Amino acid sequence: MEQRIGFIGLGNMGNAILQGILASKIVPGNQLYIYDTHPEKGIALNQSHFINNLESARDVARESDIVFIAVKPNVIIDVLTDIQKELKKNTIIVSIAAGVTIKTIAKNVGYEQKIVRVMPNTPALVNAAMCSITPNTEVTDDELAIIQTLLNCIGETEIVPEYLIDAVVGASGSSPAFVFMFIEALADGAVKGGLSRKQAYKFAAQAVMGSAKLLLESGKHPGELKDMVCSPAGTTIEGVQKLEQRGFRAALMEAVEATIIKSQALAEK
Missing domain, CATH: 1.10.3730.10 (ProC C-terminal domain-like)
Structure with missing residues (x-):
């Protein structure tokens, strides 16, 4: 896979997705870009997998083709506002924040930005997740397939329309x-x-x-x-x-x- 993948936030879920991708070996460490408010996480990953440990969320947005926003819902708007000017037109934003709609994300990064909303669950920690994937209309079928490939590294995936995400929360x-x-x-x-x-x-x-x-x-x-x-x-x-x-x-x-x-x-x- 040629795309450069970024991660903003390395909590349990963000780290689980990252580790799944690393274990699959479909993306080498030097094509991964990370930022977390706890620098020691990035330092360790740089030493063990040569992952690019950057100094800010803006740096990750600038360097990446696909950016996983893996922060808590209460801070995601601040993060999106912070990185908005660094996003390229074809950068794909992948959000795992519960309760944050595609419309809300688009309002903060631009309505022409490629956005994918993902609802994973905690079995991702053992590569047994069930993830729903919901793209906006800007995401192509080929791009959607790439996102699905990345998330299949931590379990199973299904493409779901946004109006069903609340039901996914209950079921999964x-x-x-x-x-x-x-x-x-x-x-x-x-x-x-x-x-x-x-x-x-x-x-x-x-x-x-x-x-x-x-x-x-x-x-x-x-x-x-x-x-x-x-x-x-x-x-x-x-x-x-x-x-x-x-x-x-x-x-x-x-x-x-x-x-x-x-x-x-x-x-x-």
């Missing part, structure tokens, strides 16, 4: 927290039954990972896979009945709906 962006709560509860139940805490977490986490893999690779409906586990008069159907009595599925649906509403509210601000 926020849902790891719900899954971690589910795993913790499964483990607590197993510990109550006598299993050690360490083994309980391993059994519960592997069950979740394996179940997700089975769903994705089999192509079967989740209800069908659930029925495969529920033997007549068996143990599993007893547990399913308890979950239904407690409103398990309704609670999850309401949790997803709550994240969607919150995401919409953030975008309106």
